[in-house]
Amino acid sequence: MRLSLLGLGVTLLLAPLLAHPAPALDPAPPELLKRGEYLARAADCAACHTAPGGRPFSGGLPLATPLGDVYASNITPDPRTGIGNYSYDDFARALREGVAKGGMHLYPAMPYTAYAKITDEDMQALYAYFLRGGVDAVAQANHDSDIPWPLNMRWPLALWNLAFHEDQTYQANPKQSEAWNRGAYLVQGPAHCGTCHTPRGLAFQEKALDEKDSDFLAGAALGGWYAFNITADTHSGIGGWSDAELVQYLKTGRVAGKAQAAGPMAEAVQHSFQYLSDADLQAMATYLRSVKAVSDGERKARFAWGEPADEVVSLRGQDFDPQTRDDGARLFLGNCASCHAWSGDGVKDGYYPMLSHNTTVGAQQPDNLVQVVLNGVKRKTGEQEVFMPGFAGSLDDQQIATLVNYLTNQFGNPAVKVDSARVAAIRQP
Ligand code: HEC
Ligand code: HEC
Ligand code: HEC
Structure with a gap:
């Protein structure tokens, strides 16, 4: 967060006084507003345009780009x-097209490359939601990007768009079913899965925008996390996932014996996917199955690794030091x-998940496991709230590296190793 505390405090104090009434556009009919709200959720506009603790859609959240932080704008109907x-x-x-009113080119941190697929009808509903009665106006000035001059000049973005951006709404594939097309539209367009899951090229461009290309959804590093290959x-x-498992994961963020969503995916599930209809989630699962398979050379699925720990049973009842530096089993114990059980099998009907048969522990990229140990897990869907505390304050980089190497060896893919330098880099991005 680069906002000055004073500035933030003043903004918070004045915000209620500065709120403007919505401008004089006709209020939209309730069904249109409802549809717009559904789409705004599917597109997760709030993920970037609502800062933690801020008023809905009033902007201010910094987003890291290779050149510096960019701040999402205020997209409430405040005219000023x-x-x-x-x-x-x-x-x-x-x-x-990624062009603001007045002609300023937006940075592609705003996922217009995906939103270009949104149909006219859906775009009308979104417009109605944001400008005709769905969102309260908030007066809050936008924050300039931290990208230094001359890199902050925006005209090169026009060239970027020429090279990498395809401005075309979703074109249905007549050879595929209605459900497939609905899923393809949601995945490529509003739900913008590729923004996180598709690898990017040197110019920050997503390497593919649909299933016809083999980089689409093939997995990508994401600010210290790894958005897995979901081809x-x-x-x-x-x-190796069933349709029902994919639907359950998107709706709740958890599939016992397979995967739990943490970090950016937990946020996407919480703020966006849990609100999608079962038919839409099922349509996305149908489409995902047809995305060109890309292998990273794994011999086993991420979720297929691992056995319950038995050697630790011999340590039961002994005195041991939870702050040890070189003994992963003791760090684990x-x-x-206490939550995941001595065996790592978890307890309480899966509330505390199994650590074997867990994609975060069985992945080829240990980043997410390091993140989960550092920062824990927090996710709310419906009435269900899950919480795991983070250990960033109690374990140092060496201890976390030792622990993670124990976990991948015992419960995951034994070939995956981290050292303390990697943990330090993930801790301090
Ligand atoms: C992944 C983050 C992200 C998501 C999701 C996102 N935006 Fe943005 N948006 C941004 C950023 C960052 C900017 C500012 C870019 C810049 O300064 O060049 C922006 C700018 C905008 C602007 C330009 C406003 C102006 O005049 O400055 C509009 C309009 C907008 N977004 C609407 C939306 C809507 C509607 C949605 C959902 C359908 C959405 N955005 C989803 C990141 C996002
Ligand atoms: C904001 C970034 C982001 C967006 C948007 C996003 N994902 Fe993810 N996704 C991730 C990350 C990061 C993980 C890894 C989470 C973890 O390890 O807990 C993940 C994990 C997953 C997994 C679990 C894979 C496994 O083997 O555990 C599935 C399935 C998935 N995402 C599907 C989707 C689909 C479908 C969409 C679009 C509807 C989507 N994601 C949108 C970041 C994102
Ligand atoms: C206070 C209870 C508690 C403790 C202590 C705890 N966990 Fe967790 N853990 C949880 C809960 C709750 C979840 C989330 C389950 C879900 O997402 O549905 C979780 C999830 C996980 C996941 C899966 C995350 C993902 O993205 O797939 C891993 C891996 C994990 N814990 C490892 C650990 C490790 C390693 C430690 C010790 C450093 C630890 N946990 C300590 C409660 C705990």
Whole structure:
């Protein structure tokens, strides 16, 4: 967070006084607002445009790019600081072409490359939601990017768009079913799965925008996390998941004996996917199965690794030091076993998950496991709340490396190792 505390405090104090009434556009009919709200959720506009503790859609959240932080704008209908003066065409242009009212090119941290696929009908519903009665106006000035001059000049973004951006709404594939097309539309367009799961090239461009290309959804590093390969490959992707498991994961973030969502995926599930209809989630699962399989050379699926620990049973009842530096089993017993059990099998009907048969522990990239140990897990769907505390404050880099190497060896893929330098890099991005 780069916001000055004073500035933040003043903004928070003044925010209620500065709120403007929505401008004089006709309020939209309730069904249209409802549809717009559903789409805004599916597209997770709030993920970037609502800062933690901030008013909905009033902006301010910093997003890391290779050149420096970029701040999401105020997209409430406030005419001065928000998008209250946007016509429908201005709005559609910002979402599809990445050009704000007045002609300023937006950084592709705003996923217009995916939103370009949004149909006119859905775009109208989104416009109605944001400008005709779904969102309260909030006066909050936008924050300039931290990208230094001359890199902050925006005209090169026009060239970037020429090279990498395809401004075309979703074109249905007549050879596929209605459900497949619905799933493809959601995955490629509003739900923008590729923003996180598709690898990016040197110019920050997603290497593929649909299933016809073999980089699409093939897995990508994401600010110290790894958004897994979710192509149809049986070992490296999600080919070994059933449709029902995919739907359950998107709806709740957990599939016992397989995977739990943490970090950015937990946020996407909590703020977006849990609200999608079962039919839409099922349609996405149908489509994902047809995404060209990409193998990363794994011999086994991420979720297929691991055995319950038995050697630790011999340590039961002994005195041991949970702050040891070089003994992974003891670190596990001292810090993790109280919830995940001595065996690592978890307890309480899966509330505390098994650590074997767990994609985070069985993955080829140990980053997410390091993140989970550092920062824990927090996720709320419906009435269900899951919480695992983080250990960033109680375990140092060497201890976490030792522990993670124990976990991958015991419960995951034994070939995967981390050292303390990697843990330090993930701790301090
Ligand atoms: C992954 C993050 C992210 C998501 C998701 C996202 N945006 Fe943005 N958006 C941004 C960023 C960052 C900017 C500012 C970019 C810049 O300064 O160049 C922005 C800018 C905008 C602008 C330009 C406003 C202006 O005049 O400055 C509009 C309009 C907008 N977003 C609407 C939306 C809508 C509607 C959604 C959901 C359908 C959405 N955004 C989802 C990150 C995001
Ligand atoms: C904001 C970034 C982001 C977005 C958007 C996103 N994901 Fe993810 N996804 C991740 C990360 C990071 C993980 C790894 C989570 C973990 O290890 O707990 C993940 C994990 C998954 C997994 C579990 C894979 C496994 O083997 O454990 C599935 C399935 C998945 N995502 C599907 C999707 C689909 C489908 C969409 C779009 C509807 C989507 N994701 C959108 C970041 C994202
Ligand atoms: C206070 C109880 C508690 C403790 C202590 C605890 N966990 Fe967890 N752990 C949880 C809960 C709850 C979840 C989330 C389950 C879910 O997502 O549905 C979880 C999830 C996980 C996951 C799966 C995350 C993912 O993204 O797939 C891993 C791996 C994990 N814990 C490892 C550990 C390790 C290693 C330790 C010790 C350093 C530890 N846990 C300590 C409660 C705990």
